[in-house]
Amino acid sequence: MYKRLNVRLYPTVKQKQMLELHFNGYRFAYNLCLEYKSLMWKYHKINKSGYDMRKELYEIRKETAWLKKCKAECVGQAALNLDNAFESFFSGYAYPKFKSKNGEQSFFASQSIKVIANRIKFYGNKIKFKTSDRYSKILESEIIKSVTFKKERTGKYIASILIYKDHINNKPTIAQNSIIGIDLGLKDLVITSDGVVYPNNHFLINTLNKIKRIKRKFSKAKKGGRNKERLRLKIAKHYKKAFNQKEHYYHQITNELIRNNQTIVMETIGIQNLMKNRKVSKHILDASWGSLVYMLEYKSIWNDRIIIKIDRWYPSSKTCSDCGNLKETLLLSERTYNCEICGLSIDRDINAAINIRNEGLRIPGLSVEGKVTNPKKQKVTV
DSSP, X not given: OEEEEEEEEOOOHHHHHHHHHHHHHHHHHHHHHHHHHXXXXXXXXXXXXXXXXXXXXXXXXXXXXXXXXXXXXXXXXXXXXXXXXXXXXXXXXXXXXXXXXXXXXXXXXXXXXXXXXXXXXXXXXXXXXXXXXXHHHHHXXXXXXEEEEEEXXXXXXXXXXXXXXXXXXXXXXXXXXXXXXXXXXXXXXXXETTSEEEEOOOHHHHHHHHXXXXXHHHHHSOTTSHHHHHHHHHHHHHHHHHHHHHHHHHHHHHHHHHHHOSEEEEEOOOHHHHTTOTTTHHHHHXXXXXXXXXXXXXXXXXXXXXXXXXXXXXXXXXXXXXXXXXXXXXXXXXXXXXXXXXXXXXXXXHHHHHHHHHHHHTSTTOOOOOOOOSOOOEEOOO
């Protein structure tokens, strides 16, 4: 089982120079491969593979003095990563872009990596990092598969370390066969079939007003001046703070859901299609449903939980959770579901979560506890 741990690096001046050299080398190799692959297809209809480009990169490295100072593995990895980017493109994602020196920088390494006494040994350097005692013990005792070195736009250096563990001992004790349905929304982030509601804190949207004011000053500042760089750094820190707040909040939600439930049922959400609606696209981006679902998925693997995704076209909001009556229309402004057949009156999001749970109950061979009906709405702050 693989697990990734992020630690903050504190390199010396010489180590910073070494890391910057590798960032530049990786970016140069990636951009060179992207241009080469694009031109070969455009003019000759030849599709160069990542392994072919890696061999050619090694030859270029031998003839380039500054690139020769970079670790060969880190330069060659750029070709393989570009190949993965093109696989994503053929699966429906955007065409790969050239890497900018102004964005986040990174490179990958997997050979001769060791962690000894809160230091990462890489390419003849022992780079200091700080983390918790628990993480330090894990990094020193477990097998390290790879490390991705990063430099954030705020100027901080990060190491993302992938480790291999035989097992992860963090399985909490819960009621057996417990199952819950969850509905993801914009007004409230997560609504459960038990009536528990996790509010949407709008971390990014609440920060945008501050960022807009700084961006106005940034656009008027002299290009290349100290003030412009100071404002750029300030903008990057605001974005990073919003991201960290959101990530911490999502970890709290997912940990609680995984801890208390054996099976979690949710809808399959077509986020890319929903983003086409300009009225709500900014709010969907702020909600980051994809990140939340991703956390639930990998934590379910660690803790032997089950994640079930029902059909995206299932009418969970329009269906009565008590009698099964299906409404033809349900306006977004109608926050309470009122059934004309059985007289049920319930919050529309909780109604949807119960329907999602009940749809999961219909899966053959799934043994779970009884059906939940009309729970009381409970706001939870984590």
